[in-house]
Amino acid sequence: AAGVIQSPRHLIKEKRETATLKCYPIPRHDTVYWYQQGPGQDPQFLISFYEKMQSDKGSIPDRFSAQQFSDYHSELNMSSLELGDSALYFCASSLGGLYIEQFFGPGTRLTVL
């Protein structure tokens, strides 16, 4: 079965650089979520999109932006990277609905030097 695809899987950037993370949800899934998991931490919700519109927003820095495109893939854009942005970034997708499981991608491990 198709799963959530994230690219790249690993990314190394310097401070103050920009990064773009991509997420391809499971086909027919209409909702995408982004989570950030720092080292030894629990995942923290950043932002979500439903039918290409932002549906919820969490603790996402102003330096980050995201969008969902017409083909339902999503991109998380990160600018002016800081050392503290080093984390595992997960994308998850779901088919909406109240109790539907969120399927997680493998994550993008971002290291900021």
Added chain:
Amino acid sequence: AQKITQTQPGMFVQEKEAVTLDCTYDTSDPSYGLFWYKQPSSGEMIFLIYQGSYDQQNATEGRYSLNFQKARKSANLVISASQLGDSAMYFCAMRGTNTGANSKLTFGKGITLSVRP
């Protein structure tokens, strides 16, 4: 606001024995869902089991079962017949309905489980 509490220190279990991982939660939502995820050292998040707040029976999925006690606001994960591959971080999470159908997950801090041969 939703809150998940996982306070156990690192857990150890002997292979083939059962283990219970604790999770308590707090929410003002009248209906909600509770989830358990497994995160091995490789980093991926693996869905294990789900319990709806109005489900009459405790959820079970193979070796995983959820001991749901709504009045006590607890949703403990029971793993039976532990295997070496069960060694991982386990997260309890919940989603409510106050932000609509597409609600974010709120995670606990996680519990590290180590299975001894």
